Amino acid sequence: MNKSELVERLAERAKITKKRAEQVVNLVFEQMTEALQRGDRIEIRGFGSFTSKSYEAYTGRNPRTGETIHVPAKRLPFFKVGKELKERVDYPRGRPGVSGGNSHHEYVDDDDDDEADDRADGGAQLG
Numbered sequence: 429m430n431k432s433e434l435v436e437r438l439a440e441r442a443k444i445t446k447k448r449a450e451q452v453v454n455l456v457f458e459q460m461t462e463a464l465q466r467g468d469r470i471e472i473r474g475f476g477s478f479t480s481k482s483y484e485a486y487t488g489r490n491p492r493t494g495e496t497i498h499v500p501a502k503r504l505p506f507f508k509v510g511k512e513l514k515e516r517v518d519y520p521r522g523r524p525g526v527s528g529g530n531s532h533h534e535y536v537d538d539d540d541d542d543e544a545d546d547r548a549d550g551g552a553q554l555g
Contacts, residue, residue, distance in 0.1 A: 464505050474512035481506045 429437075431453065439449035460478065463470050470478040485501040 476510040
């Protein structure tokens with residue numbers, strides 16, 4: 429999906445003009461950009477979080493010429509996907525083994541090797 433498709437879907441769902449939907453989308457992106465420029469963290473529950481990461485300057489090499497070059501320090505946006513979005517993408521509605529598209533899924537363990545399951549999960553859960 430690109431920006432114009434997002435604008436179209438918003439206009440249809442909210443029953444507003446495409447021009448108004450474009451203004452809303454632009455406003456959201458502008459506010460997110462400004463927050464990241466200030467160094468703020470953006471968290472959208474169920475979706476994910478955006479932060480800006482700082483990278484130190486370093487000496488690199490041009491792969492084509494082999495010439496040594498200086499790469500200046502920079503800050504880049506970073507996105508970390510939220511648990512709910514990750515589950516929705518991995519287990520979309522209607523997929524076999526998932527009931528009703530719920531964002532939570534059930535794991536069915538049909539073998540009796542609980543010790544192997546604990547090792548695969550990184551250790552036994554207490555409680």
